[in-house]
Amino acid sequence: MTTSADDSESAPRPRRGRRPSGEDTRATVVAAARSEFASRGYETATMRSIARAAGVDARLVHHYFDSKEDLFVAAMELPIHxxxxxxxxxxxxxxxxxxxxxxxxxxxxxxxxxxxxxxxxxxxxxxxxxxxxxxxxxxxxxxxxxxxxxxxxxxxxxxxxxxxxxxxxxxxxxxxxxxxxxxxxxxxxxxxxxxxxxxxxxxxx
CATH class of the missing domain: 1.10.357.10 (Tetracycline Repressor, domain 2)
Structure with a gap:
């Protein structure tokens, strides 16, 4: 049973339950967003697709960023919103x-x-x-x-x-x-x- 739980924890899927925190998690989301915007374009990329790319729950992305625009500003390091x-x-x-x-x-x-x-x-x-x-x-x-x-x-x-x-x-x-x-x-x-x-x-x- 321990092995099964470890396998589940290492699977590349959005993690539900307790919310991860810290700058490392935010940086992971920003990096995934940068990649998604570059590959999909601004209109096609979504908060959900970015969450999948980051391997986190979509609610966590919304925890750090209120909107896709906010996330784009952070990902592209834009000087103004x-x-x-x-x-x-x-x-x-x-x-x-x-x-x-x-x-x-x-x-x-x-x-x-x-x-x-x-x-x-x-x-x-x-x-x-x-x-x-x-x-x-x-x-x-x-x-x-x-x-x-x-x-x-x-x-x-x-x-x-x-x-x-x-x-x-x-x-x-x-x-x-x-x-x-x-x-x-x-x-x-x-x-x-x-x-x-x-x-x-x-x-x-």
């Missing part, structure tokens, strides 16, 4: 939403904490199809798609994709290719040039 970004972009006059979005994105990208993370994600997306799909789904779905839907104009998916093309193109030119004078331009120089285009994508008829 989408909810915070969206709240700041939508908080204010509708006719200046493009300005707030550009200023906030650039502020995150140019920060010492944000730049290495964004660069790693963009470079990975350029060289790996799975990474590109994951980043595309997260940016257009979890961030820009929600902003476009909140603006309540027709074709939010198209609008979100157009904004994504503008913003990802900017980060590539500014931080990867380092094309001047965009690479060395200040935030205050770039925002007035880009904001009207983003505003038009989001709110124009």
């Amino acid at each position: 989408p909810n915070d970004l969206i709240e700041k972009v939508l908080d204010g006059p509708r006719d200046r939403i493009g300005e707030r979005l550009v200023r906030f994105f650039l502020g995150v990208w140019d920060s010492p904490e944000g730049r290495p993370v964004i660069l790693a994600l963009v470079r990975s997306a350029v060289s790996h199809d799975d990474a590109a799909q994951m980043l595309q789904q997260f940016v257009t779905g979890a961030i820009l798609g929600r902003i476009a839907s909140a603006v309540d104009t027709p074709d939010p998916q198209m609008r979100a994709a157009l904004v994504a093309s503008q913003m990802t193109g900017l980060v590539f030119v500014r931080h990867v290719l380092k094309i001047e004078p965009v690479a060395s331009a200040s935030l205050d120089e770039l925002v007035p040039l880009l904001a009207p285009t983003v505003q038009r994508y989001l709110t124009a008829p």
Whole structure:
């Protein structure tokens, strides 16, 4: 009977009953999430599939992370949570939403904490199809798609994709290719040039 119990304990299945704790377990969940997001994409990966990959009960994943977005932020080591970004972009006059979005994105990208993370994600997306799909789904779905839907104009998916093309193109030119004078331009120089285009994508008829 002792052997059977040991075999059961070593089986690679979600563990029920007493909840494991500690940073090691959380790190296991985060590592599994990183792998699941990379292989399945952001939309297809689920809290349950991540729990299976980590070998833990799905309730344990929810113990550490309230949502898939929270887990993605931790797995990708993002410098800001989408909810915070969206709240700041939508908080204010509708006719200046493009300005707030550009200023906030650039502020995150140019920060010492944000730049290495964004660069790693963009470079990975350029060289790996799975990474590109994951980043595309997260940016257009979890961030820009929600902003476009909140603006309540027709074709939010198209609008979100157009904004994504503008913003990802900017980060590539500014931080990867380092094309001047965009690479060395200040935030205050770039925002007035880009904001009207983003505003038009989001709110124009």
